[in-house]
Structure formats: C-alpha cells, structure tokens
Amino acid sequence: MTHTMKTLLAGFFLVLLLPASGLAGTPKEALQNSVDQVIILLRDPAYRNETTRPEMRTRLIETIKGIFDATELSRRALAANWNKFSAQQQQRFTDAFLTLLQNTYLDRIESYSDEQVHYLDEKLLAENRAEVSTMVSGKGKEIPITYRMCNDGGWKVYDVVIEGVSLVQNYRNQFAQILMNQPPDALIDMLVKKS
Amino acid sequence: MTLHLLYRMLAVCLLIPALTLAAGCNGKKSKAARDFAPQAAQPAEAAPAQAQNAASRPDQAAAGDAAQAEALADDDLDAPPPPSVYDPLQGWNRFWFTFNDYFYAGLRPLVIGYKTVVPEFARTGLKNVYDNFTFPIRFLNALLQLDMTKAAREFGRFLINSTFGVGGLVDLAKSDPNLQPGDEDFGQTLGYYGMGEGFYIVWPLLGPSTARDSVGMVGDIAANPLTWLFGLWNFYGEDNYWYLSYVISGGNRFNRLPEYLDNYEAMKKSAIEPYVSMRDFYIQYRQGRIEQ
Numbered sequence: 001m002t003h004t005m006k007t008l009l010a011g012f013f014l015v016l017l018l019p020a021s022g023l024a025g026t027p028k029e030a031l032q033n034s035v036d037q038v039i040i041l042l043r044d045p046a047y048r049n050e051t052t053r054p055e056m057r058t059r060l061i062e063t064i065k066g067i068f069d070a071t072e073l074s075r076r077a078l079a080a081n082w083n084k085f086s087a088q089q090q091q092r093f094t095d096a097f098l099t100l101l102q103n104t105y106l107d108r109i110e111s112y113s114d115e116q117v118h119y120l121d122e123k124l125l126a127e128n129r130a131e132v133s134t135m136v137s138g139k140g141k142e143i144p145i146t147y148r149m150c151n152d153g154g155w156k157v158y159d160v161v162i163e164g165v166s167l168v169q170n171y172r173n174q175f176a177q178i179l180m181n182q183p184p185d186a187l188i189d190m191l192v193k194k195s
Numbered sequence: 196m197t198l199h200l201l202y203r204m205l206a207v208c209l210l211i212p213a214l215t216l217a218a219g220c221n222g223k224k225s226k227a228a229r230d231f232a233p234q235a236a237q238p239a240e241a242a243p244a245q246a247q248n249a250a251s252r253p254d255q256a257a258a259g260d261a262a263q264a265e266a267l268a269d270d271d272l273d274a275p276p277p278p279s280v281y282d283p284l285q286g287w288n289r290f291w292f293t294f295n296d297y298f299y300a301g302l303r304p305l306v307i308g309y310k311t312v313v314p315e316f317a318r319t320g321l322k323n324v325y326d327n328f329t330f331p332i333r334f335l336n337a338l339l340q341l342d343m344t345k346a347a348r349e350f351g352r353f354l355i356n357s358t359f360g361v362g363g364l365v366d367l368a369k370s371d372p373n374l375q376p377g378d379e380d381f382g383q384t385l386g387y388y389g390m391g392e393g394f395y396i397v398w399p400l401l402g403p404s405t406a407r408d409s410v411g412m413v414g415d416i417a418a419n420p421l422t423w424l425f426g427l428w429n430f431y432g433e434d435n436y437w438y439l440s441y442v443i444s445g446g447n448r449f450n451r452l453p454e455y456l457d458n459y460e461a462m463k464k465s466a467i468e469p470y471v472s473m474r475d476f477y478i479q480y481r482q483g484r485i486e487q
Contacts, residue, residue, distance in 0.1 A: 104465040140319065142375075164483020165476055173280075173475045174468040190467050 027130040028122040030155035031147055034067035035117055042112045060109065061102060069156035070098045076158060077171040078179075085184045092188050097171075100195035114138060130155070280478050281394045288397040292470050295402055299456060310453040318450055320364045325447040326376070327356050327363025332418045336379035340387045345377055352376065378484065381418070382411025386485035395474055403477040419444070 038060060041047065047056035074094040075082045085093060115138030123131045128151040136143045148159035159168040178187050282288065310318075330353040337345035352368040360367040368374035385407050386392070393406025404412065416422055421444060426437040466472035 100465070100467075104461070108461065140369075163480060164486075165479040169479060170472055170475045174466060174471045177468050177471045187467075194467050 026122060027147075027149045027151070027155040028119055028132050031067065031132050031134075031149065031157070032119060034063055037063045038109065039112070039117070042110070057106060057110075060106065064102070065098075067157055068098075069150060069152065069158045070094050072150055072152070072156070072158040073097070073168065076168045078175055079172050081175065081179050081184075084179075089184050089188065093184070093191070096188055096191035096195065100191055103195045128152070280474055281392075282474065283394055284396055288395065288474075289470055291397040291399050292473065294399060295397070296469075298400065299459060302452065303456065306449075306452045306456055309449070318453070319366075321450050322447070323356070323360070323366045324363045325443070325450075327353060327360070329419055329421075331420055332381075332415050333377050333379045335418050336381060336384045337377070339384045340379065342379075345379060348374055349377055349379075380411055381414030382408035382481065383485050384414075385411055386481070392478065392481070395478065403473060405478070405481070408481065 041056055041059055041063065044056070046052060071090075071094055074090070074097050077097065078085065078093070082090065115136050118135045118137065120133040120135060123133075125131055125148075130149050130151075131146055132149060133144065133146045136145055144163060146161040147157050148161065149155045149157050159166055161167070175187060178190065330349060334346055334349040334353070337343075337349055352366075352374050355368040355374070356363045356366055359365075366376065369376060382405075390407050392408070396404050396406065396409060398404055398409070401412075416427070419440075421440045425439045426435050427440055428437050429435065430437075462472055462476060463469050
C-alpha cells in the first residue's frame with residue numbers, strides 16, 4: 001500500500017517537474033522531453049488554422065526557452081568578447097540574440113511535416129557537459145543534428161551542430177568580425193534591427 | 196580522335212601520381228598540415244578549436260575525450276577571438292559574394308517557376324540520374340582515400356540503381372542503411388592526405404570554395420564521365436558535342452537550385468554578417484565532410 005502511494009506520489013511530482021524545467025536524469029532524456037513537447041505542439045490539430053498560430057508560437061517559445069541556456073549560448077558566441085560587455089550589455093545582447101534566433105528558426109520549425117527524430121548516442125564531454133547526436137529524417141533526406149548541452153541545474157542546450165556546422169561557431173565568427181571595429185552597443189543594435 | 200582520347204587519359208593519369216605525391220609529403224591526416232593556414236596566424240586559439248574538432252569525433256578514446264573536454268571547458272572566455280579563416284582575397288571574395296547574391300536574386304523568379312512546373316519527384320529523379328552517372332568521381336575518391344567500405348558502397352549503389360533503379364532515376368539503394376548516398380570528391384581526398392584548405396575563395400556563379408577545393412574541382416571535372424564522353428572544348432575542329440558537358444552539369448546545378456536557394460535565404464535571414472556566415476558555413480561543412 002505505502003509502496004503504491006510512494007510510486008504515485010513520485011509520479012505526481014515528476015509530472016509536475018518535467019514540463020516546467022525540462023529536468024530529467026540524462027541529457028538525452030532532457031532533450032527528448034523538450035523535442036517531444038515541441039512535436040506535440042506542432043502536430044496539435046487545434047493549432048492548424050491561422051487564428052491559433054500566434055498562441056502556438058508563444059507556447060513553442062516557452063518550451064524552447066526551457067531547454068536552451070540562453071546565457072551560455074550568448075557567452076560562447078561572444079567568446080573572449082563576452083568579458084568586454086558590461087553586465088547590462090550582456091543581458092541586452094542575450095535577449096536580442098535569442099529573439100533573432102527565435103525569429104529565424106521558428107519559421108523552419110513551424111514548417112515541420114512529420115519528420116522523425118532519431119536519438120543516436122549521448123556522450124559526456126566533461127562532468128557537466130554532453131553531446132547528444134540525433135538524426136532527423138523526412139522527405140527522403142537525413143540531417144544529422146548534434147546538441148551540445150551543459151548541466152547547470154538541469155541539462156540545457158548551448159550549441160546546435162547541423163550537418164557539421166556549429167551554430168555558436170558560426171555566430172562567433174560574425175560577432176568577432178563586427179566587434180573588431182565596432183563597440184558592443186553597435187552589435188546589439190544590429191541584432192535588434194535584424195530581428 | 197585517338198589523340199584526343201589519349202590526351203584526356205594522360206591528364207587524368209597525371210593527376211593520380213600528383214595526389215600520391217601530396218600524400219607522401221604530408222603523411223596521413225597530419226593535423227598540423229591540415230590546418231596550417233589559419234593556425235599559423237593564430238596559434239593560441241588553435242588548441243580549443245582542435246579540441247572541439249577532436250571531441251566531436253567518435254573514434255577518440257574516452258580518456259582523450261575527457262582531457263580535451265577539460266581544455267574546452269573554459270575555451271570561450273579566456274581564448275582570444277576565434278580562429279578566422281585565411282582570407283587574403285577578401286576584396287575579390289566580397290565582390291563576387293555580392294555579385295552571386297544579385298545573381299540568385301535575379302534567378303529567383305525562374306527558380307520558383309521551375310519549382311512549380313516540375314514537381315519534386317521529377318527534380319529528385321533528375322538529380323538521381325546525374326548522381327548515378329557521376330558515380331566514378333565518388334568511387335575513385337573513396338579508393339584514393341583507401342576507404343574500401345565507401346568504395347564498395349558506391350559500387351553497390353551504382354549497380355543497383357543503374358539496373359533496378361532504371362538508370363539511376365530511382366535511388367533504390369537508399370532503402371538499405373548500408374547503401375546510403377555518399378559525396379566523396381577530390382577536395383576531400385586532398386584533405387584526407389593532410390592538405391590544408393589554403394585560402395578561402397568565392398568563384399563567380401560557383402560560389403564559395405577554398406584553394407584546396409578548387410584544385411579538387413579540377414580533379415572532379417577530370418573524373419567526370421561527362422568530360423570523357425563529350426570533352427570540354429572543341430578539339431582540333433572536331434565535330435564533338437563538348438558543350439553538352441556544360442549544358443548537362445549546368446542543368447544539374449539549376450535543378451538543385453530550389454533547395455539551395457532555400458538554404459541560402461535561411462542563412463541570410465539568420466546572419467548579421469552574411470559574408471562571414473557563409474564563409475564559416477562552407478569551411479565548417481567541408482571540415483566535417485573530411486573528418487567522416
């Protein structure tokens with residue numbers, strides 16, 4: 001009796017915890033959990049028509065924010081330049097960068113049409129960093145996508161590598177080029193204007 | 196006619212010892228040699244970049260991984276700006292990047308028209324036929340990279356798709372997980388033998404490339420059956436169909452444009468420095484291909 005109660009309670013708490021934080025034991029589980037939530041949203045017939053689209057987008061953003069570590073992503077994209085930003089600039093940069101990423105990638109995510117996500121393997125890079133490789137297949141094409149994740153109170157994504165191209169490194173090169181002869185504020189303005 | 200053929204055979208035969216020579220000079224997959232260009236300029240940040248590359252390779256021992264991961268842990272905050280690509284021709288490159296950009300913009304209506312008139316399955320069929328026909332390029336390069344698995348895979352794909360796949364129209368072989376399409380080319384072969392990418396270069400119409408991949412492109416043309424069949428120019432006033440080489444390979448490029456333009460536009464939309472973003476995409480993608 002107590003055993004069943006315990007399991008029930010544990011299950012109840014798990015259900016409470018999962019959607020909120022994307023927390024799960026392993027990086028793969030954390031990722032899978034969030035990706036599943038995104039796919040459920042995308043497949044939901046309630047969001048098929050135009051009027052409910054904005055609502056879906058808000059919920060998508062919520063889910064994606066839960067699994068991405070925006071600060072780590074920004075820190076890594078700026079690399080050494082991160083320290084040249086004031087705390088306030090860092091915050092503004094992080095917000096602007098995330099908005100840009102959302103605007104550019106959400107369109108692509110929303111064009112989802114029954115692609116399958118296969119989770120290949122999970123590799124620990126360090127005690128609190130890991131790499132989860134996946135293969136997205138659909139429309140006769142297979143695209144390898146690797147997620148780099150770090151554990152800071154739950155596994156979160158800080159880099160996405162699509163077909164061997166790291167998102168963070170791609171932006172790092174662009175930001176470095178701009179910051180070579182322009183101040184941080186100019187870069188933030190460019191990001192805001194772009195998104 | 197015989198002279199003509201002989202000349203072409205000679206050109207291809209010369210290429211192979213040249214490649215072997217390149218191999219002899221550098222040894223197998225010498226990391227230092229492969230990355231010589233960008234790292235010579237900035238040795239300090241070469242280490243994290245390498246660690247990152249190495250960490251993403253599956254054949255590393257677990258212990259090595261951990262050590263490299265350690266090095267990576269703080270790479271971003273302490274390291275100087277990232278290793279930039281060796282790009283001494285930036286003036287030329289930026290000019291042709293902009294030119295190509297306008298060119299794509301001009302082609303766009305045509306491409307959209309093509310996409311509406313020719314359905315996806317037909318476009319995929321055309322692509323399959325072309326890829327099947329150019330199988331010798333990938334086969335030869337798999338052999339040159341001493342990768343018998345890939346060579347056998349290409350050969351098997353060619354046999355199956357040429358026969359049951361109706362001359363390559365249908366990629367039947369793809370349904371077998373061991374017969375997935377490959378994309379070996381001479382640029383990758385040169386990289387396999389330790390040749391660095393050299394400098395980055397943007398070609399008019401053809402787009403981004405590097406010194407190494409441009410040399411590779413010449414090799415690919417030499418190994419392309421189209422070149423053997425039709426030649427590349429009118430030789431001794433002969434009555435040949437040299438222009439078909441260009442028409443067919445150009446047609447193949449156009450056929451692939453709808454997908455390419457989609458990706459190109461997504462890149463432009465996401466980038467705040469499209470030139471740098473494109474350059475990085477190209478370099479990272481090619482490095483990934485060579486490592487495989």
